[in-house]
Amino acid sequence: MSEKQLPTVYDPQAVEEKWYQYWQEKGYFHAEVNPDKEPFTIVIPPPNITSALHIGHAMDNALQDIIIRQKRMQGYEALWMPGTDHASIATQVKIEEALAAEGLTKYDLGREKFLERAWAWYEKYGGTIINQLKKIGCSCDWERTRFTMDEGCSRAVREAFVKLFNEGLIYRGSYITNWCPGCQTVISDDEVEHEDHDSHIWHLRYPLADGDGFIEVATTRPETMLGDTAVAVHPEDERYQSLLGKEVILPLMDRPIPIIADDYVDTEFGTGAVKITPAHDPNDFAIGLRHDLPHVVVIGKDGKMTAEAGKYAGLDRYEARKAVLADLESGGYLVKTEPHQHAVGHCYRCHSVIEPLVTLQWFVKMEPLAKPAIEAVRRGETRFVPERFARIYYHWMENVHDWCISRQLWWGHRIPVWYCQDCGEVMAAVEEPTSCSKCQSSNLEQDPDVLDTWFSSALWPMSTLGWPDETPELDYFFPTNVLVTGYDIIFFWVSKMIFTSLYFKGQVPFQDVLLHGLIRDAQGRKMSKSLGNGIDPLEVIEHYGADTLRWSLLNGTTLGNDSRYYEEKIEAARNFANKLWNAARFVLMNLGDFQAEEIDIEHNLELADRWILSRVNHVTKEVSHFLDTYNFGEAMRSLYEFIWNEYCDWYIEIAKSRLYGEDEAAQRTAKSVLAYVLEQTLRLLHPFMPFITEEIWQHLPQTGESIMIAPWPIYKEELEDKEAEQAMGMIMEAIKAVRNIRAELGVAPSRRVECHIHAAGEKEQDLLQQVVPYFNKLAGISQLTIGRFGDAKPPKAMSAVVTGAELYLPLSGLIDINQEIKRLQAELETLNKEVLRCEKKLANPGFVNKAPAEIVEKERQKLADWQQKRQRVEARLQELQS
């Protein structure tokens, strides 16, 4: 860098573009198998190619980037594996929407043309997403970028399917499934979103076949009664003992159906008698199996009534409900209608009301997979952060149903199963078979369906590293270290990766799962397209820069908790970046031609130097610790406070007197410490704000290619300087006391005043003498007289008592003795309270005996301190009142 000075204003656009390109050219993002280094791996949650990234993605990926950048600096072979997800159902829904806008359906195109469209979609959005991630600053290993439908991932999917199939863990069968009439496919239980709807419960009367009265049933879905094939009661329900084995005539359909007994029925609920529709209700389906009941399918896949529904055939299911109810009422079968709330399932992609239908599907048998997955987490092989999410995982795993993996969609991994059209043999194969393994016929047809999109996601940590091949990458980078994702996809993805990885690899896929919350809008509402309250991260980056966006999304947050998006937060982050920029600009302006070799932080140190060096060392410890424990918000707070409140507000101001002074040695020391602390701080800040830190760092006198590969600062216990921290604390307290008096009396900032300061002891006096140059500057003092307790005081003066000293400001013309007395009396009151509190605590034998010695000692110290202050204030009051 020839240009040593920073421009007055930080321009994120130019800087970010420049450095990102530089990093890429240098190959810093790339990780290789390297036996000399310890690996550290993160696989990205592959964003869906459905559309551009939203603000939640920005946060998710900023988190991952923070982790991977720190690990890289710490010397790990850090791999962040990137890629995108084909998102079978979600993408298909989008494409069909686009088609609909053209007045077309997927059938107009046909499967092949439709898939061409889908691939074009991938080309467009897949690229957009990658570019967005780059804008955010993500240091992914782009050379390794993958896609869930690329060749390798597709082969992994087929291998996994065939292995599970051959080992009896995948089966095909007709079961009641969640049919989405909108997407025209089944979806798994996880993909159904339940919502409570205000509806009704209808009591119906079914006449007994023998004409001897009625049985009353209750239902929330009257239209399904057309498909009833039984009425069930509890076997021990005394009310219905005499009816068991009898038949009722199904109203409207005139069909006799039996009254059966089943434990499932709750005698307390409704009438204790349940109409059974095995074809249209999951519970009824189970009862139907137990009692071998026939299925009457009255609702079709289009959500309309079938021919089996008789005169209602062709009606939409909700119109049919109205018609059926009207007919039941006019026939005298409707006993009563009561308001009722009940949960209605909706498709998580198109929001249609799910229709439970019996269809022929492929399933994964979950029980043998779930058990090891539960045990592995119990053993701590994978750790959930925050811990509470492990419970959610356990609960899901312990109650998991078999996983329906086939989808009646076109975009996705085609199920690798072929049916022999001659002998009916069913073959699962990784590569397309040419002939039937049983009858050698070549008349084979592949299953038309595709796999659940989560099937390929489940393999992601393995497939991106080469599985099913035993690649060096898989051996080296797997299991991965950290997975970062939102708590809302524990079921969809996290749990599926865990059991899949354990089954195929015998290892958990990652050690730690970090689960963050959702970003809501300023009112706390979920961001959604319908509300139009979403935020485009790229727009924010354009206005404020990526560092600002990253900082604002994570500052002050905690893992697992939702947060809100505010323009004010963005501005606060921007202000922080600006503060850092200006501090650096100041340092560089004063450094001149100062060289890296000139940096000397061991000799000629003043108190303030020792203090800031101790502080930066302490912050190094804190930030490292907070990152180790995933307390990102706390790490950021620590950096923010150090940079703003200590480095800028105090150290830079203090250093000025030496920078502008004549003493060259002192000037060199100040420059050294300013440069050293800034450089350390930039490295600590780099994972959070990669661009601005690089830009500044490149201007500093140091030797290195990039801050990205500079070593992570290490805490050194020997650099801790408690004495300097305490002494500086005293000095700062005294300066603040002077400023406080000045402000209260309205002393013009430009007016320099005289000050007498009396120290408690020799140590304090010595200390004060050391800091005169900047004490005067920071407190606006013209003449500082340093004495000892008991020395003569200026006759008319404002005064303040601070730790180890008392100070007097003889502000002629501004002093009102009565007001001063009031001030001191108020001060005395607070001091009395503090002294009392300490005394009480120390008088408690329980505290003195049981609390750690360190705490007790601290309390004694405090008491002595308060007592001394109180004594000085009392003495001062006496003087003034006499």
Place this chain on the structure above:
RNA sequence: GGGCGCAUAGCUCAGUUGGGAUGAGCGCUUGCUUCACACGCAAGAGGUCACAGGUUCGAGCCCUGUUGCGCCCACCA
């Protein structure tokens, strides 16, 4: 019906293993064109840590219960 989270300054939120709430940003008051920064500086105001018990020498933090808000899971029609 289960489970979980939240309740701390006017607002939005932190608070790491229990040890004076000098908590942060925004907002508010007062004063400052102080030679890095008005996206700033300085000085302030503002809190019974939801409520009630308990454990402890000591509780915002641990335990029990209550209230309010939010979320997740669940095959009672």
